[in-house]
Every structure is written in structure tokens, then in C-alpha cells.
Amino acid sequence: MKLLFAAAEIFPFAKSGGLADMSHALPKALSQSVETVSVMPLYRFIDKERYAIEPTGQGFSLDLDGTTHTIEYFKTEHEGVSHLFVYNETLCEVDHLYGPPGGCYNNNDIRFAIFCHAVADLAKRLDTDIVHLNDWHTALAAPLVKDMGLPAHTVYTIHNLAYQGVFPSSSIPKTGLASHHFTMEDMEFYGSVNWMKGGIRHSDAVTTVSPSYALEIQRSEYGCGLDGFLRKHRGKLHGILNGIDDELYDPENDAAIPCRFSRERPANKSRCKRAYLKEIDIDKYELPLFVFIGRFVEQKGLDWIVEAVDEIGRMPMVLAILGEGEERYHVLLEEAARRYENIHLRFGYDEALSHRMYAAADFLLMPSRFEPCGLNQMIAMRYGTVPVVHRVGGLRDTVHPWREKALLCGKGSLFERSDADAMMRAIGDALELYEKRRHLNRIRKFDMGCDFSIRKCAERYLELYRSLG
Numbered sequence: 440m441k442l443l444f445a446a447a448e449i450f451p452f453a454k455s456g457g458l459a460d461m462s463h464a465l466p467k468a469l470s471q472s473v474e475t476v477s478v479m480p481l482y483r484f485i486d487k488e489r490y491a492i493e494p495t496g497q498g499f500s501l502d503l504d505g506t507t508h509t510i511e512y513f514k515t516e517h518e519g520v521s522h523l524f525v526y527n528e529t530l531c532e533v534d535h536l537y538g539p540p541g542g543c544y545n546n547n548d549i550r551f552a553i554f555c556h557a558v559a560d561l562a563k564r565l566d567t568d569i570v571h572l573n574d575w576h577t578a579l580a581a582p583l584v585k586d587m588g589l590p591a592h593t594v595y596t597i598h599n600l601a602y603q604g605v606f607p608s609s610s611i612p613k614t615g616l617a618s619h620h621f622t623m624e625d626m627e628f629y630g631s632v633n634w635m636k637g638g639i640r641h642s643d644a645v646t647t648v649s650p651s652y653a654l655e656i657q658r659s660e661y662g663c664g665l666d667g668f669l670r671k672h673r674g675k676l677h678g679i680l681n682g683i684d685d686e687l688y689d690p691e692n693d694a695a696i697p698c699r700f701s702r703e704r705p706a707n708k709s710r711c712k713r714a715y716l717k718e719i720d721i722d723k724y725e726l727p728l729f730v731f732i733g734r735f736v737e738q739k740g741l742d743w744i745v746e747a748v749d750e751i752g753r754m755p756m757v758l759a760i761l762g763e764g765e766e767r768y769h770v771l772l773e774e775a776a777r778r779y780e781n782i783h784l785r786f787g788y789d790e791a792l793s794h795r796m797y798a799a800a801d802f803l804l805m806p807s808r809f810e811p812c813g814l815n816q817m818i819a820m821r822y823g824t825v826p827v828v829h830r831v832g833g834l835r836d837t838v839h840p841w842r843e844k845a846l847l848c849g850k851g852s853l854f855e856r857s858d859a860d861a862m863m864r865a866i867g868d869a870l871e872l873y874e875k876r877r878h879l880n881r882i883r884k885f886d887m888g889c890d891f892s893i894r895k896c897a898e899r900y901l902e903l904y905r906s907l908g
């Protein structure tokens with residue numbers, strides 16, 4: 440079986456969030472059993488020398504609405520997986536993946552249409568059996584593969600339904616999509632064109648990244664306008680829980696952290712906490728350390744954190760925040776960090792720092808309004824950091840109340856209602872756990888023993904691919 444796995448971001452070449460993590464870990468795990476090729480755009484900020492990325496000498500010219508786009512393929516081998524890269528000036532000569540922080544480029548339809556045409560071209564060249572597409576950026580490849588009459592089966596994964604790739608209908612000719620797709624049963628969406636609808640409609644199987652999210656998105660509350668459409672296609676919709684690369688996130692062998700620890704030898708975790716608190720110049724080792732790592736967008740519950748900062752500022756805890764995104768959150772959080780010495784803010788994207796924070800923290804705060812899967816909580820548990828989360832989507836599937844006896848992986852503090860008060864009660868619950876130090880250590884150990892590795896997820900995908908024939 441030959442698999443072509445396409446994504447707009449793959450770690451370590453380019454990453455803005457969980458999509459890159461999964462697009463790295465899943466093909467790596469699958470390549471043990473399937474002939475796998477991963478493909479992504481060759482953005483100009485990717486370090487070609489470092490990753491030994493070389494031209495293949497192959498490519499093609501694509502005519503879209505009177506403009507000719509030149510496409511060249513590059514390749515490298517990384518962690519045992521063959522990677523192809525698509526280079527085209529419009530697609531790749533940018534400083535950010537999708538746009539500057541908090542925004543998006545106004546030619547993203549053309550940029551990712553070029554990528555999708557390249558994916559379909561590669562499916563043909565490589566005689567691919569399964570084309571696995573991810574999120575809206577690659578969704579257009581599903582109708583393209585079908586229209587080209589290729590024998591490949593298509594699997595489409597929704598990592599986040601909130602980003603659907605909706606463009607004005609005038610974008611259709613510019614993207615090379617056949618106009619017969621512009622109907623309500625297909626890609627038309629309130630007068631615009633919706634790429635995600637195309638991915639759902641034209642794929643043989645649709646997956647999303649946790650069982651709970653697969654159910655939630657069929658309800659109007661979480662369906663982002665596509666709940667009815669998803670219900671119509673539910674026969675081919677599967678919720679497969681994501682996983683993490685436990686070699687990359689491994690407190691015993693992580694070069695990015697200043698100490699090594701494991702489930703069997705957890706004591707060193709406290710050294711990581713001391714080192715990190717020193718790094719951020721907060722002299723409060725005895726207080727519980729909460730961290731928030733993520734995009735500054737409404738989805739991640741930033742409004743509730745902002746609403747509660749005065750209360751948090753007065754509580755016996757330290758909250759360290761790492762992230763970037765919408766300006767309004769940046770301003771409000773910066774103000775809070777100035778006012779309260781137990782709130783620390785680091786604006787930006789910093790992979791190594793995030794590892795130091797996972798290793799140092801007692802708790803991970805993840806109050807997402809909705810969460811397709813969420814990797815942060817799985818990474819946190821691997822580092823013995825107890826999650827404090829909103830009971831939605833993948834968080835519901837991976838975190839269970841620490842007070843409950845059932846041995847379900849993993850354990851943490853949860854809140855059900857969607858508001859800041861409920862989040863604060865979950866923080867209070869975590870503070871109680873912190874006071875019961877022996878119990879906390881038991882929960883830590885339990886969480887570190889949970890298997891959130893990508894291997895289980897890869898097995899499910901293999902079954903799915905095989906079921907498509």
C-alpha cells in the first residue's frame with residue numbers, strides 16, 4: 440500500500456500547532472507498515488541545508504485563470520520518512536504559514552490551490568493508493584483527485600472545524616476548481632465556496648481527531664455551520680484519537696530540558712521547576728506552578744483567563760503563559776503580568792521553552808472553549824504535569840477527574856460549564872490536590888504511565904486505510 444500524506448505544516452520543518460505534530464508523528468508511525476511519502480510546501484523560512492532538502496528535478500506548470508504557476512518538487516528523508524516539498528513562488532515566498540500573527544494572507548486560496556494541484560499531481564505520479572489530506576489547506580485535493588479519475592482513495596482529517604477555507608465564489612476560477620462543484624450538496628456555502636465541504640464530500644473516509652469531537656461537530660453548538668452537512672456524511676465519519684511522538688516528548692531523553700526524570704525516577708522534576716522559576720525570575724518555588732502554552736485565540740479560553748486574572752493574581756499560585764496570536768489578548772495579558780508578580784507572560788513561539796515549561800510545571804491550564812483533540816494535555820501528562828481542562832472534545836476523552844477511582848487515562852481537574860467561574864473552581868480543585876502532596880505524586884505517576892503515543896492512532900488509521908480496499 441502506498442500512502443501520500445499531505446499537510447500545510449509538518450514538524451520540524453514548519454509548525455504553528457498540533458497539525459504539525461500529528462503530521463510528523465503519524466506518518467513516522469505508519470511508515471513501519473506502509474510505503475509512506477509526506478508532502479508539504481517548501482516555505483522560504485525552512486532551513487534547506489539543515490534538513491538536506493534537495494531538488495528532485497521534477498515539477499510541472501499549472502495554468503490557473505490565465506496565470507502560469509511553476510511548481511518544483513524537492514525531497515529529503517527525515518526520521519525514516521520520505522518527504523516531498525512543493526515549491527512555488529506564490530505559495531512559499533512568505534514569512535508566515537497563513538499570515539502574520541492574528542491575520543491571514545489574502546491570496547491563501549491561490550496559494551493552497553497550487554499546493555492541492557501539486558498533491559493531486561503527486562498522487563498520480565506516485566501511483567498512490569491512499570491520499571491522506573489534512574484540514575482545509577489540502578481539502579481541494581479531494582475533488583481534484585476525483586475529477587482526474589485517479590484510482591486513489593482519499594481520507595480527509597478535520598483537525599479543527601473552525602477553519603474551513605471559505606472564499607468568495609469569484610475565487611473558483613482562480614483555484615482551478617470545476618464550476619460544477621458549486622452546489623449546496625457540494626462546496627457552495629451561503630454564496631461562498633467552502634473547501635472543507637469539498638474535503639468531506641469527496642473523500643472516501645472523513646476522520647476527526649477525537650471520538651468526542653466527532654460527535655460534538657454534528658451538533659449546532661460546535662458544528663460551525665457544517666453540523667447538518669456532517670450529519671449527512673456521518674456514515675463515513677470516524678473519531679480517531681490523536682497521539683504524541685513519545686520519543687520527541689520524553690522527559691528521560693529530552694535535550695531541551697535541564698534535568699532528566701521518568702515515572703520511575705520522578706524526583707528530578709523539581710529541579711526543572713527550580714531552573715525554570717529562576718529563568719523567569721520568580722522566587723516562589725513552594726507555590727504550584729501552572730502553565731498555559733498555546734495560540735492566543737478565543738478557542739483556547741483566553742477570555743476566561745483574562746476575566747479571572749485579578750483573582751489568579753491574588754491566589755497562592757504562579758501562572759506562566761507562553762503564546763502568540765490576537766493583539767487584544769497580548770495587551771490584556773501583558774497588563775496582568777505587569778500588575779501581578781505571580782503572572783508571567785512570554786509572547787512568541789518557542790519550542791524549546793515549551794518543553795522546559797511542560798517539564799517544570801505542576802499543572803497545565805487548558806480551558807479551551809472547544810478542543811478537537813488537544814496535544815498539550817497529553818504532552819503535559821508525559822512530563823508529570825497534571826492538566827486542568829474544560830471537559831470538551833479531546834480533553835473529555837483524555838482527562839478524567841483525579842478524585843474518581845476509575846483507572847481511566849489520564850487524570851486531572853475538569854470543569855463542565857463554559858465560564859470563568861467554572862474554570863476557577865477547577866483551579867481551586869487543583870490547588871487542593873497540590874496540598875495533598877502524596878496524592879499529587881500518585882496522580883503524576885499515573886499520568887506518566889498513560890499511553891498517549893501515536894502508535895495506537897496509527898493502528899486505527901491502518902485499519903481504516905485497509906477497509907477502503
Ligand code: ADP
Pocket residue numbers: 455456457458460732733734761762763787788789790793812813814815816818
Ligand atoms: P492547536 O489547536 O494549536 O493545534 P494542540 O493542542 O493540538 O493545539 O497543539 C499545540 C501544539 O503546539 C503543542 O505541541 C504545543 O506545545 C505547541 N505550541 C502552541 N503554542 C506554542 C508556543 N507559543 N510555543 C511553543 N509551542 C507551542
